[in-house]
Amino acid sequence: MNSQLSTNTYKETKGKANVKHMLSEYGILLALLGMVVVLTILSPNFLTSANMLNLFKQVSINAVLAIGMTFVILTKGIDLSVGSILAFSGIITASFVVGNDTNLFLGIIAGLGAGLLLGAVNGIIVAKWKVTPFIATLGMMAIARGLTYIYSEGQPISGLSDAFLIIGTGGFIGIPFAVWIVLITFAICSILLYRTKFGRYVYAVGGNENAARTSGLNVDRTLMSVYCISGLLAGLAGVLLTSRISSGLPQSGVSYELDAIAAVVIGGTSLMGGRGRLWGTLVGALIIGVLNNGLDLLAVSSYWQQVIKGAIIIIAVLVDRKRT
Amino acid sequence: MTVQPFLIEMKGISKFFNGIKAISNVNLNIRKGTVHALMGENGAGKSTTMKILSGIYKPTEGTILMEGKEVFPHTPKAALDYGIAMIHQELSPIFEMTVAENIFLGREPLYPKVHLVNYPKMYKDTKKMFENLDLSINPKKKMKELSVSEIQMVEIVKAVSYDSKVIIMDEPTSSLADKEVEQLFSIINRLKKDGKGIIYISHKMDEIFRIADDITVFRDGEYISTNLAKDLDQETLIKQMVGRELTDVFPERSPSIKEEMALSVEGISAPGYFENVSFQVKKGEILGLTGLMGAGRTEVAKAIFGMIPIESGSIKLKGEPIKIKEPKDAIKHGIAFVTEDRKEEGLVLPMSVKQNITLTSLKDVSSGPMMKRKNENEVADDMIKRLKIKTYHRNQLVETLSGGNQQKIVLAKWLLTNPQILILDEPTRGIDIGAKTEIYKLMDHLTQEGYSIIMISSEMPEVLGMSDRIIVLSEGKVMGTLSSIDATQEKILSLATANKMEV
Ligand SMILES: Nc1ncnc2c1ncn2[C@@H]1O[C@H](COP(=O)(O)OP(=O)(O)OP(=O)(O)O)[C@@H](O)[C@H]1O
Ligand SMILES: [Mg+2]
Numbered sequence A: 001m002n003s004q005l006s007t008n009t010y011k012e013t014k015g016k017a018n019v020k021h022m023l024s025e026y027g028i029l030l031a032l033l034g035m036v037v038v039l040t041i042l043s044p045n046f047l048t049s050a051n052m053l054n055l056f057k058q059v060s061i062n063a064v065l066a067i068g069m070t071f072v073i074l075t076k077g078i079d080l081s082v083g084s085i086l087a088f089s090g091i092i093t094a095s096f097v098v099g100n101d102t103n104l105f106l107g108i109i110a111g112l113g114a115g116l117l118l119g120a121v122n123g124i125i126v127a128k129w130k131v132t133p134f135i136a137t138l139g140m141m142a143i144a145r146g147l148t149y150i151y152s153e154g155q156p157i158s159g160l161s162d163a164f165l166i167i168g169t170g171g172f173i174g175i176p177f178a179v180w181i182v183l184i185t186f187a188i189c190s191i192l193l194y195r196t197k198f199g200r201y202v203y204a205v206g207g208n209e210n211a212a213r214t215s216g217l218n219v220d221r222t223l224m225s226v227y228c229i230s231g232l233l234a235g236l237a238g239v240l241l242t243s244r245i246s247s248g249l250p251q252s253g254v255s256y257e258l259d260a261i262a263a264v265v266i267g268g269t270s271l272m273g274g275r276g277r278l279w280g281t282l283v284g285a286l287i288i289g290v291l292n293n294g295l296d297l298l299a300v301s302s303y304w305q306q307v308i309k310g311a312i313i314i315i316a317v318l319v320d321r322k323r324t
Numbered sequence B: 001m002t003v004q005p006f007l008i009e010m011k012g013i014s015k016f017f018n019g020i021k022a023i024s025n026v027n028l029n030i031r032k033g034t035v036h037a038l039m040g041e042n043g044a045g046k047s048t049t050m051k052i053l054s055g056i057y058k059p060t061e062g063t064i065l066m067e068g069k070e071v072f073p074h075t076p077k078a079a080l081d082y083g084i085a086m087i088h089q090e091l092s093p094i095f096e097m098t099v100a101e102n103i104f105l106g107r108e109p110l111y112p113k114v115h116l117v118n119y120p121k122m123y124k125d126t127k128k129m130f131e132n133l134d135l136s137i138n139p140k141k142k143m144k145e146l147s148v149s150e151i152q153m154v155e156i157v158k159a160v161s162y163d164s165k166v167i168i169m170d171e172p173t174s175s176l177a178d179k180e181v182e183q184l185f186s187i188i189n190r191l192k193k194d195g196k197g198i199i200y201i202s203h204k205m206d207e208i209f210r211i212a213d214d215i216t217v218f219r220d221g222e223y224i225s226t227n228l229a230k231d232l233d234q235e236t237l238i239k240q241m242v243g244r245e246l247t248d249v250f251p252e253r254s255p256s257i258k259e260e261m262a263l264s265v266e267g268i269s270a271p272g273y274f275e276n277v278s279f280q281v282k283k284g285e286i287l288g289l290t291g292l293m294g295a296g297r298t299e300v301a302k303a304i305f306g307m308i309p310i311e312s313g314s315i316k317l318k319g320e321p322i323k324i325k326e327p328k329d330a331i332k333h334g335i336a337f338v339t340e341d342r343k344e345e346g347l348v349l350p351m352s353v354k355q356n357i358t359l360t361s362l363k364d365v366s367s368g369p370m371m372k373r374k375n376e377n378e379v380a381d382d383m384i385k386r387l388k389i390k391t392y393h394r395n396q397l398v399e400t401l402s403g404g405n406q407q408k409i410v411l412a413k414w415l416l417t418n419p420q421i422l423i424l425d426e427p428t429r430g431i432d433i434g435a436k437t438e439i440y441k442l443m444d445h446l447t448q449e450g451y452s453i454i455m456i457s458s459e460m461p462e463v464l465g466m467s468d469r470i471i472v473l474s475e476g477k478v479m480g481t482l483s484s485i486d487a488t489q490e491k492i493l494s495l496a497t498a499n500k501m502e503v
Helices: A002-017 A019-042 A047-074 A081-096 A104-128 A133-152 A164-171 A177-194 A196-206 A209-214 A219-244 A257-266 A278-297 A302-321 B046-053 B077-082 B097-103 B121-133 B148-163 B177-192 B205-213 B233-243 B299-302 B327-332 B344-345 B351-356 B361-366 B373-386 B403-415 B433-448 B462-466 B491-498 B498-502
Strands: B008-017 B020-030 B035-039 B061-066 B068-073 B084-087 B166-170 B199-203 B215-219 B220-226 B260-272 B276-284 B286-291 B312-317 B318-321 B335-338 B421-425 B452-456 B470-475 B476-483
Touching: A002 B318, A002 B344, A019 A278, A019 A302, A047 A081, A047 A177, A047 A196, A047 A219, A047 A257, A047 A278, A081 A104, A081 A133, A081 A257, A104 A133, A104 A164, A104 A219, A133 A209, A133 B068, A133 B351, A164 A177, A164 A219, A177 A196, A177 A219, A177 A278, A177 B177, A196 A209, A196 A219, A196 B351, A196 B361, A209 B344, A219 B344, A257 A278, A257 A302, A278 A302, A278 B199, A278 B433, B008 B046, B020 B035, B020 B199, B035 B046, B035 B205, B035 B233, B046 B166, B068 B177, B077 B084, B084 B148, B097 B121, B097 B148, B121 B148, B148 B166, B148 B299, B148 B335, B177 B199, B177 B205, B205 B233, B215 B233, B220 B233, B233 B433, B233 B470, B260 B299, B260 B452, B276 B312, B276 B335, B276 B452, B286 B299, B286 B491, B299 B335, B299 B421, B299 B452, B327 B335, B335 B403, B344 B403, B351 B361, B351 B373, B361 B373, B361 B403, B373 B403, B403 B421, B403 B433, B433 B452, B452 B462, B470 B491, B470 B498, B476 B491, B491 B498
Parallel strands: B020 B220, B035 B199, B035 B215, B084 B166, B166 B199, B286 B452, B286 B470, B335 B421, B421 B452
Antiparallel strands: B008 B020, B008 B061, B061 B068, B215 B220, B260 B276, B260 B312, B312 B318, B470 B476
């Protein structure tokens, strides 16, 4: 009876008085909408289907990376190696799908596998050897990049199978495959994060590693897993990018980790661990994408674009601090 | 007699968090040179009111007067400038900095002209402060090297050192040993003589009646009454707090001890913590583990739970030796450990009430890897009801719960694992008297169902009132065992200090 009562009061007050609370909770969604409205007014080319398709394709790579990054950041970690792993996976996949009579499937699996493998190495270094995530993945960032150049001998790999290129260019019911991949990844990861025990472990480890351990959770395995997820998704992003630009470039993905981290942070996930949300990351990636795209359309110089992007990240964090 | 304005007058103060009421329309008047106790159950709004006075929260409504003039302590800094200092219930020192650096944080003594920190002066001043108060803490130690009670003392010294007019103490003694409590009380008496106002929050009744001049009671976020302490007795006070009569604090222990051995610890040692510790707990027994702070009680519990490795000796469950390398193993064997430090080891603060309660029992509220939401909600609501946890919803973040209610969450979490052996480390720290009684009843009830309990506690009445058998530790060694019939406070104390006498 009593708890029933308090549940009701909670809902009532929530419904009526909480404009401020809602605003801070869903503020980034409003920010995204605001940007879309402004750009639609300023540039007639913005809200066209051609530009939207283009925008979504651009966003898809960062979105996939950022979804993986969210898991890592939720555990109070960071993964600086995703850009390099993306390049490594991309070049591996490319090498498998040169020419038209190659095994597409094998190529994709190899690329994903390469990402997963490097992610697992990150996991071991962080979880078992207790190296701080920043250092561990900084090292991996260099290692993976180096391996990419070694494997490709510094040369781009082109002449990829036509079938493979469909991933990056084709679509289904008018929606690019890249977007489908993001949506499916997002759906699976949402289930993983919000509906499984593992998801709970992720939040607990990030929120208080000590308490998680004392509660009998397998902290090491949880940490291992999040770096595997991040690696795997970096591999997926690598496959996607390779298909879209129809070649494996050893220098691709440089500084992509920064955009991924930015998307996560703009999305409201705390770098201190234990607090955050996956849909926010997706919105964060869209905000960065819309910003890039819109500033291009408005012919803002790329120098200024960087300044504006940086400012947006800082503002997002400032606004977010009000949330807690 | 001239009418002197109150040192502090809080009038009609309300505070809402996200539209939900924490306190409404409370009043508080503090007289100069007095100790004003603020009493109430867990979640009554004591800390919230004090956080408003000390600038952590802005009140939603109400005014604050200081010596008759309205003040606006809207930041902790502003409050300090007005002369209001606070010792918080949840301590948050900067662990990587030294004791002196913590005390002088934000007001470091500087060399003239060059404006660099004058470390020698800082350490000298800190040392002097400690000497004046008869404390033996090294100012150059890092905070992380101190024990909880030492950290508490440092926070007290820090708050006093601002030379404020008003000093708020939110449960300052919850982790202090008797000796330190006496030190604190002599500090308080000095402050009183200097005409300061002290606002004192504690759930320990005996303390309140020893030092309080005025007593104000809150209940459910509302102001109930203010009385002179000498006009009140414990029963009336409790009735004002709880809103009903409360009879015995300790339940009659119904004999529940079976012959069957539940856990036996045989000669375990962990160098640096304790050595050659042996004891046994029978099924249905409450074993009290006591001693002075730092006697190694918590460490023994941690060792049993796999948080500290043991070098030699063995642990047997129902006569079978078991291997415990980490908490996971202990949990698997039906051992639960309600840790002493709820912030460090107990709770995941950014998670909700529900998520914390089920954290150790996720396998019971899931099928395969998937969580069973409805099931989890039911289990959590059940615990909230059973332990009378004051929360407006199971999805409330535990960091926004009152201290005592946070403690109940830790307890709930471990009860949910259905342990055979429940280790409780200071289980009622910061818990109000009504809830304490509930917990004691629960302990009694559990033992009747065949649970065994090891209770670590520094509170004598609790040790004496609840234990079937008492083991006294001193400096990592078992000094003796007392049965509940023979045990007296004097006997326990003489065992607890036996080692110290020799040297
Ligand atoms: N930041 C916050 N957000 C939401 N609710 C809060 C917050 N801080 C406190 N509350 C709520 O306000 C109420 C009063 O809490 P408060 O900490 O003042 O209690 P208390 O009297 O100090 O209790 P205790 O004796 O347990 O320390 C509680 O119900 C608590 O959940
Ligand atoms: Mg409190």
